[in-house]
Amino acid sequence: MTTRHSPRSIDRYSPSERLNHWITAITFLMLAFSGLALFHPSMFWFTQVFGGPTWTRILHPYIGVVMFVSFSLLAFKFWRHNFLTRNDIVWLRRIGDVVRNREEGLPEVDRYNAGQKLLFWTMIGTISLLLLTGIVIWRPWFAHYFPIDIVRLALLLHAVCAFVIICGIIVHIYAAIWIKGTLGAMVRGTVTRAWARKHHPGWYKQVTEGEKH
Amino acid sequence: MQVTRRQFFKLSAATLGGSTLTALGFSPREALAEVRTFKLTRTTETRNTCPYCSVACGLILYSLGDKAKNAKSEIIHIEGDPDHPVSRGSLCPKGAGLLGFVHSETRVTFPEYRAPGTRKWKRVTWDFALERIAKLMKEDRDRHFVAKNDKGQTVNRWPTIGFLAASASSNETGYLTHKVLRSLGIVALDNQARV
Amino acid sequence: MTNTWMDIKNANVILVMGGNAAEAHPVGFKWVVEAKAHNKAKLIVVDPRFNRTASVADLYAPIRVGTDIAFLNGVIHYLFEHDAIHHEYVKAYTNAGFVVREDFGFNDGLFTGYDEKTHSYDKSTWQYELDEQGFAKVDETLQHPRCVLNLLKQHVSRYTVDTVCDITGTPKDLYLKVCETVASTAAPNRTLTSLYALGWTQHSIGSQNIRTLAILQLLLGNIGMPGGGVNALRGHSNIQGLTDLGLLSDQLPGYLNLARDHETTRAAYLEKRTPKPLRPGQVNFWSNYPKFHTSLMKAWYGQAATPDNDFGYDWLPKVDQLYDGLRVFDLMAQGRMTGYFCQGFNPLASFPNKGKIVSALSRLKFLVVMDPLATETSEFWQNHGEYNDVKPEEIQTEVFRLPTTCFAEEEGSLVNSSRWLQWHWKGAEPPGQCRTDIDIMAELFLKIRELYRQEGGAFPDPILNLHWPYRIPEAPSAEELAKEYNGYALADIPDSKDPGTVLVKAGQQLSSFTQLRDDGSTACGTWIFCGSWTEEGNQMARRDPTDPTGLGIAPRWAWAWPLNRRILYNRASCDPSGKPWDERRKLIEWDGSKWTGLDVPDFKVDAGPNSGVSPFIMTDEGVARLFARHLMAEGPFPEHYEPFENPLGTNPLHAKVISNPAARVFANDKAVLGDHEAFPYVATTYRLTEHFHFWTKHSKINAPLQPEQFVEIGEELARELGIANGEKVTVRSKRGAIKAVALVTKRIKALKVAGKTVHQIGIPIHWGFTGATRKGYIANTLTPFLGDANTQTPEFKAFLVNVEKDLSELMPHTHKPGETHEERRRPEVLLEDDEPARQVSWLVRILKGRTEV
């Protein structure tokens, strides 16, 4: 990725990637809220955000398809950076230190750390499952083509996957707030060199490799 | 029409329910949980008999309005008459579906005429139809009336006009139809009893 | 019906044969289910199909269509064999002991006196032996070889169980069970009631079917008993009323009839219709015939009918032959009819051989249809594709379609199946320009009378003299007409018992037909309806449903003819000494000076027990007829004759006489009778409970309950022909073909008949090319154009067809939940002026926000 690096910052995400990410994020949030509204009565009031309960039920699947498309673009772009390596296993085992901001002695992290990789694969799994089960339970268009037991199973799976992915994304959002500078990566597209060196030394080496001066 | 005991209770129950609530200032914010309002509360009841089969189940016709002059009484519901000793309020699928017949889309509502050889109906007035039929009948009666048969016996019959009478019309219709037809000398007369 | 609907709950055994009560009279069937639930009754169903009546029956026996007489004669034979006869009843109340003339006989399928050329009988030999005073001889001991009972025993001796099962195809074990159950009602305290309808009447031997059942009921002593009787479940709501009012070719109101050509004087006409009693001291009620006829003429011609013009005797037409529906359409087909009226009747669909009906109607000069609905008959001249393929330009008939009101938009009375006249009130104004039938007939009559007043013409007297006393001539009210047919006094009527007192004052409504006189002092449109609108007001509008003893008699609900009698022949519910046969079901009793009880006694009120007066007061013998003398066309005893189209080609009992020898079959109809080689399967037409003939297909509520035409085929035949359930098949008879969905079912079994396997096809009739259901063929495209020898009721119930797969249709298809059948929607036939339904694209519906996203 031949990017221009300024002296103090490194490009991490291109504008199209950021746009793609934020489309996925926004649609995910809408999906999460509209889904949770139908999930438990305590959150039913979320439906007012979408123009009433019926509109919530109508919009949710369409937004779901949009999210799936944009997420699959995202996944297609980044799946090469998310292969788990041995270092990642070690990193995971020392998750206790990671959580307590003690980063010394942690194995070298490439572009994404093990947590991010794990989240990546769970998202691929759950979102595709969400789409599949979503279509099975999509009334009035597709649900009547499926026998009732499949529809029941799909409803359960849809809820479980949604739960998993929502918890995952909460962690994802928190991590961005917790690790200062991360948000900037996805908002402006650049990170400070110190950030890169501290959090993603492996990736930092690769990116600054061409700049020998 | 004097309000029968059954109707009085029905009227008072409905109006009491509605009025007290609004009187207490409880205009309900939104319909939280209520059943569909009972649609027969102020309708007019008329007793009738099912026109289909010969069990002749008792019917109650519920029509719009309370017989006020300016309200055209439209039948909105037909139910079995619980007082009828044979049917005791029950009906068969045909009787229960009578509203479909009363308001059928294929009800004929104005006189129509088909000229010989044409492909379509033409809407006509009652006068045109009845006058033309009367003329056709008189013409044919004068030409084909048989006063005496070939043995010279007085027979006074008019064999060239036939009539199929309706076995679902009332006795009064049947009686008048018979009286009219015999006075004209018609012998080719039948009704559904034949089939 | 001899009994009432609610009375069915008193029965111990209910025989539903020759009818499908649960489907054609579901609410009436309530009382069969009540009998089963509260009276431990047994329901027997004998029908070619296992229908919905059979679904709740205790015993179902299949039968080949058209063999009911063989079946029942076999049961009568079984009764004689097992002595299951109610002897005291038979001896006292039937003509069992009457001795028949010596020259009467039956051999090889024919009774004595048959004339091959005219297809009719000289019935002079079918009479009793008379003594010198002209009374019939009676052998009280019932030993005389030629007494009626022995002749009957000998006549049915040929109907052994094996012979019957061989003819009817009914399995032997089921047949014996039926016989056994029926025989159990010979006991005085057990009764059998028979519920029958068109299944028996629509045969070329229809009337004899009912005769056979009547004989059976008489032998078991069930006539006149609560829970007994011979109960015809009439079809239309007022078919009983219009039959009572005599709207038939040769009838006058109250079962009087028109004079024949040769009865040139009124005296000759009355003499022939006023029977002399055949036994001493009998009531012989028809002897009052002159009173009824004079009162009718006074009602119709008022002052103009005077003794010197024989009360207008010549103003009524005389008949040379019966102008029944079949003959009229045959004449029409020959072009000898000018005009035809269909008042609430759809003959194109309900008369046999639709092809002949279309060609007949096409030769009319004008046709008038008066109906609330757009019927097929009114559009016979329109081309409706395969369902009515005609060329309008070639049909020169002028057609008038006049809109009439329906039941909810007019007032009046209807007679139900058990002779109750019930009043109904008007619930709404008619739509558009609809008028009542009364107004149309009145205005038509007034216009014709006006033409005759102005221009004169052929024999105007009956028209000009017709008594038209109605306040609004163009719109006689139902009340005025009801009062007229009830009858009123024209002069003070003295009481015959003590001449001083006046029974009825002039102008008052009469209260009983015993008040009628033949001297012109009373007017009564229909003598049997006398008492329906008395001085106390409209008896037909009474609404007190109380049933004093729970026997199913509501004496103060509406009014039943004659004289509010609810169970006919109820004198026969007591033995000759006046004691009820069954104490639990006591109807009437003798209280020392007169008969009283729950029901109006069907008897001479003051003729005590052992007074020799017998309960059947309408017959000239005073007793019921096992031997019907000359009153039936094809014989005094019922004999099994095959339908005109039958699968055997012979009659197992007598090969020389196969079908009803006395039936009238026109030459051109005989030519289109199919034989069993070309048309191997037996077919029968019938009704479904969801539809009423061709009427409820116009209702959006009933149409989806039976949306499309189908035929029922047994599984064995379907397997043989390779027909799958739900596929379309073509059913073809000699007269035409129809296409329908095949409903393959276990409920029609193949029958073993005379060594052959006979398959039967069921064809419901309810579809046509107008209304809300899917367009269908008129089922009567297939049926033969011939009728019963006595009543000319067409033989819809037994004919021959062939069945083939209709390959133009898609393969069978099982329904998935929520499926919308788009791909299976058959193209509707489009008339020229029908625009095809506009298809709105999905996107347009979205943009308009009309569809669900």
Next chain:
Amino acid sequence: MALQSLDIVRRSATTTPSPQQRQTTEVAKLIDVTKCIGCKACQSACMEWNDLREEVGINEGSYTNPHDLTANSWTLMRFAETEENGTLEWLIRKDGCMHCADPGCLKACPSPGAIIQYANGIVDFHEENCIGCGYCIAGCPFDIPRLSEKDSKVYKCTLCSDRVAVGLEPACIKACPTQALVFGSKEDMIEHANERIADLKERGFENAGLYDPPGVGGTHVMYVLHHADKPELYNDLPKDPVISPTVGLWKGIFKPLATAAIFFTALAGFFHYVTVGPNETEEEDEEKKP
């Protein structure tokens, strides 16, 4: 009318109890299949009373028309021919909502107030709150609710709650010619059923019995069957229906747990931030760049 005026036992998607202090009689409809002649008067009366008109379909080779319950046909006669019990039988069953004591539809419904169970036992759909998600179709053990194509709302038999509310019997029950349908308190209906079963046993149906499945807590629509041991003969009436375990799981304990779990995950993030604090990269890290 506000909530108080109607005795509601349960309301869909409402976790707090409804006003149910009054003890009103529980009504029930008894369908005596042994008296039923399959005449469809109940179908006609139901369509007529509820102002519904069904689409005129095609005949698929069966008396069951329309072929299935639809949003326009809330009750349906299902015909089954069988010879399993020796003689030929034509078993006809009136299909429709069973008004369960523990309704699967109400348990599955996410929209508050869309499905109401009254104290008299009637389970009623209130289409103005229905969002058309179809969860109730998955929840129902008898496959009864039907989604309408026209307005994407779900419809089913309401046991004529409007008639029962003013003291009348349902329209189908009034119309039934042979008293195969009977209405009254549940005890009376059970008593009536037992009388019928006794009569049936006399007529040779040893296995005649009452169908009041305990799996859904008993129903307010009960059957008297000739063969109560084989209800599947009657166009697969479920043998012992229960709310499907999948739905039970989906709508059971998993709901509150998952909601709490999500809430606490978010909270855990906040607490972590407050305790461990953010992970910053200081300035000197900038300088130390070689």
